[in-house]
Amino acid sequence: xxxxxxxxxxxxxxxxxxxxxxxxxxxxxxxxxxxxxxxxxxxxxxxxxxxxxxxxxxxxxxxxxxxxxxxxxxxxxxxxxxxxxxxxxxxxxxxxxxxxxxxxxxxxxxxxxxxxxxxxxxxxxxxxxxxxxxxxxxxxxxxxxxxxxxxxxxxxxxxxxxxxxxxxxxxxxxxxxxxxxxxxxxxxxxxxxxxxxxxxxxxxxxxxxxxxxxxxxxxxxxxxxxxxxxxxxxxxxxxxxxxxx
Amino acid sequence: xxxxxxxxxxxxxxxxxxxxxxxxxxxxxxxxxxxxxxxxxxxxxxxxxxxxxxxxxxxxxxxxxxxxxxxxxxxxxxxxxxxxxxxxxxxxxxxxxxxxxxxxxxxxxxxxxxxxxxxxxxxxxxxxxxxxxxxxxxxxxxxxxxxxxxxxxxxxxxxxxxxxxxxxxxxxxxxxxxxxxxxxxxxxxxxxxxxxxxxxxxxxxxxxxxxxxxxxxxxxxxxxxxxxxxxxxxxxxxxxxxxxxxxxxxxxxxxxxxxxxxxxxxxxxxxxxxxxxxxxxxxxxxxxxxxxxxxxxxxxxxxxxxxxxxxxxxxxxxxxxxxxxxxxxxxxxxxxxxxxxxxxxxxxxxxxxxxxxxxxxxxxxxxxxxxxxxxxxxxxxxxxxxxxxxxxxxxxxxxx
Numbered sequence: 001x002x003x004x005x006x007x008x009x010x011x012x013x014x015x016x017x018x019x020x021x022x023x024x025x026x027x028x029x030x031x032x033x034x035x036x037x038x039x040x041x042x043x044x045x046x047x048x049x050x051x052x053x054x055x056x057x058x059x060x061x062x063x064x065x066x067x068x069x070x071x072x073x074x075x076x077x078x079x080x081x082x083x084x085x086x087x088x089x090x091x092x093x094x095x096x097x098x099x100x101x102x103x104x105x106x107x108x109x110x111x112x113x114x115x116x117x118x119x120x121x122x123x124x125x126x127x128x129x130x131x132x133x134x135x136x137x138x139x140x141x142x143x144x145x146x147x148x149x150x151x152x153x154x155x156x157x158x159x160x161x162x163x164x165x166x167x168x169x170x171x172x173x174x175x176x177x178x179x180x181x182x183x184x185x186x187x188x189x190x191x192x193x194x195x196x197x198x199x200x201x202x203x204x205x206x207x208x209x210x211x212x213x214x215x216x217x218x219x220x221x222x223x224x225x226x227x228x229x230x231x232x233x234x235x236x237x238x239x240x241x242x243x244x245x
Numbered sequence: 246x247x248x249x250x251x252x253x254x255x256x257x258x259x260x261x262x263x264x265x266x267x268x269x270x271x272x273x274x275x276x277x278x279x280x281x282x283x284x285x286x287x288x289x290x291x292x293x294x295x296x297x298x299x300x301x302x303x304x305x306x307x308x309x310x311x312x313x314x315x316x317x318x319x320x321x322x323x324x325x326x327x328x329x330x331x332x333x334x335x336x337x338x339x340x341x342x343x344x345x346x347x348x349x350x351x352x353x354x355x356x357x358x359x360x361x362x363x364x365x366x367x368x369x370x371x372x373x374x375x376x377x378x379x380x381x382x383x384x385x386x387x388x389x390x391x392x393x394x395x396x397x398x399x400x401x402x403x404x405x406x407x408x409x410x411x412x413x414x415x416x417x418x419x420x421x422x423x424x425x426x427x428x429x430x431x432x433x434x435x436x437x438x439x440x441x442x443x444x445x446x447x448x449x450x451x452x453x454x455x456x457x458x459x460x461x462x463x464x465x466x467x468x469x470x471x472x473x474x475x476x477x478x479x480x481x482x483x484x485x486x487x488x489x490x491x492x493x494x495x496x497x498x499x500x501x502x503x504x505x506x507x508x509x510x511x512x513x514x515x516x517x518x519x520x521x522x523x524x525x526x527x528x529x530x531x532x533x534x535x536x537x538x539x540x541x542x543x544x545x546x547x548x549x550x551x552x553x554x555x556x557x558x559x560x561x562x563x564x565x566x567x568x569x570x571x572x573x574x575x576x577x578x579x580x581x582x583x584x585x586x587x588x589x590x591x592x593x594x595x596x597x598x599x600x601x602x603x604x605x606x607x608x609x610x611x612x613x614x615x616x617x618x619x620x621x622x623x624x625x626x627x628x629x630x631x632x633x634x635x636x637x638x639x640x641x642x643x644x645x
Contacts, residue, residue, distance in 0.1 A: 049643060053643055056563070056643065058638075058639050058640040058643065059640060087565045087566070087567050087568075089565075090563060090564065090565040090639075091564060091565020092565070096563055096564060096642070096643075098560075098643070102557075102560045102642060104560065105557065106249075106253040106255070106256030106257070106557075107247065107249075107252055111247055114247070115247060115566075116565070118247060119246075119564075119565055119566055119570070120565075124247075147256075163564070175643055
């Protein structure tokens with residue numbers, strides 16, 4: 001048992017079989033501490049999305065081990081998924097932020113966030129209180145009763161982040177969260193993610209191509225041909241200096 | 246817990262309500278079809294109730310007078326009146342034909358009756374306006390559905406009748422409104438020929454050596470007289486005395502008078518099970534087709550609405566929403582659509598029922614059965630959409 005929020009050891013994923021088999025992940029190792037924001041960078045077809053889907057309990061890895069919040073969720077040596085209820089696993093232990101906010105259009109802002117605690121069994125009042133707290137923390141409390149369509153792109157992304165945090169998961173998986181944004185807004189989203197990671201002790205993995213935000217990571221995982229390589233974020237010192245000016 | 250279905254409906258209520266209205270009109274047609282069938286049954290019952298008879302005496306081996314032609318001599322009533330248990334009798338003729346008024350044709354059932362007092366078998370049970378027939382000829386009492394008014398002159402065959410009274414709910418089993426006229430006039434109307442035909446018939450009889458024998462003077466005149474007069478009726482209606490069983494009296498008539506006698510129960514069976522059976526099957530077929538069309542429409546609408554939410558469903562699944570919650574959302578939307586459609590359909594059927602030319606009876610039992618059927622159809626129709634939603638891969642929300 002480790003203190004890491006995420007720990008992945010020797011994770012592999014093979015699509016297909018026989019001559020047509022493709023090894024998307026070839027023994028990935030990764031660890032992310034609570035409150036840490038790491039980047040996951042790699043070219044198209046390198047295995048980023050496959051890793052994200054394995055971590056998100058959406059597809060089953062072929063072998064290896066994954067633990068979230070110190071608890072093993074997948075271990076091929078132990079028979080695969082350790083929980084039968086992957087819905088509950090995703091709902092309670094993993095938050096998702098997508099490239100587009102993908103908010104539920106028929107729910108207002110507060111209910112988009114409150115839906116998750118409600119699905120987890122919290123009372124309506126408790127769930128809405130939690131949603132209001134998150135909206136306050138993300139500076140969109142004044143839009144609580146607005147419909148999703150009435151929000152700006154930046155506001156929608158902040159609501160999406162609030163939704164990911166709704167059940168206080170140990171992990172948030174962010175898939176290209178800044179892709180459609182200009183530099184200023186992209187950096188703003190990263191500031192918010194860092195702040196939330198620090199405030200809620202949540203580990204965040206940001207999958208990105210976006211060069212604008214790469215300097216914001218203290219640690220980066222490069223993924224190439226199904227393998228990961230960790231490195232310290234060299235641009236971070238420059239970024240910090242610029243931020244502190 | 247938030248009602249996802251309720252929120253989705255509120256979010257796109259315009260589309261939902263208009264779809265519900267479209268479906269509702271279809272349901273309205275379905276309910277009306279059922280109402281038309283009930284109306285036919287009710288008309289048949291009204292015909293029997295309003296005749297004031299307990300037994301219908303008709304020609305032997307016929308299902309007369311409504312389902313088959315029947316002919317009896319108009320003095321048969323005398324021998325029936327002598328039977329134990331018979332309180333009153335009435336001769337009747339029924340003839341469906343066109344009645345004309347001021348150049349307008351109206352399909353009516355002309356009823357010839359030999360007594361006009363209320364309670365006399367065959368006479369209209371009550372009057373809305375005017376009076377009963379008091380003269381022996383050329384007066385009529387009309388059902389209000391004919392559109393005739395008091396004082397109107399109505400032409401039946403070659404004779405004109407003055408409308409002296411109006412009655413209500415006096416219709417044939419086919420829904421044609423009735424006109425009551427004196428029995429003698431009705432008997433004449435059934436066999437009345439034009440002058441050319443009368444002359445032709447007389448010439449034919451005169452040319453027939455077996456009818457015009459030289460040694461029998463007066464034979465030809467007697468034959469011609471019998472040919473141009475009609476002393477038949479379609480049925481004799483019998484009212485049974487208090488304390489007597491209709492079936493017992495009917496059995497006596499069948500046994501001793503060699504006539505066919507039907508009790509109220511038997512006559513209802515003839516009208517409903519035989520006379521309107523084909524129409525009932527026709528309507529039943531329509532109901533089945535409409536139910537299938539409704540199911541197909543609901544299924545298509547719900548399926549299309551679900552396909553429009555594929556991305557949201559993928560996100561809901563990814564964030565941990567259970568399949569049963571998503572299936573419940575689609576089922577509730579389908580049932581909601583059925584509910585909106587049913588309310589609209591019931592309202593529409595009630596609104597347009599009075600404008601149908603035939604009586605439309607919307608029974609609360611049929612309404613309840615219709616509601617259950619609509620809900621069942623909507624539940625079944627949602628299965629395709631639910632299957633589509635459950636097949637959505639949550640990974641599609643991530644992309645890659």
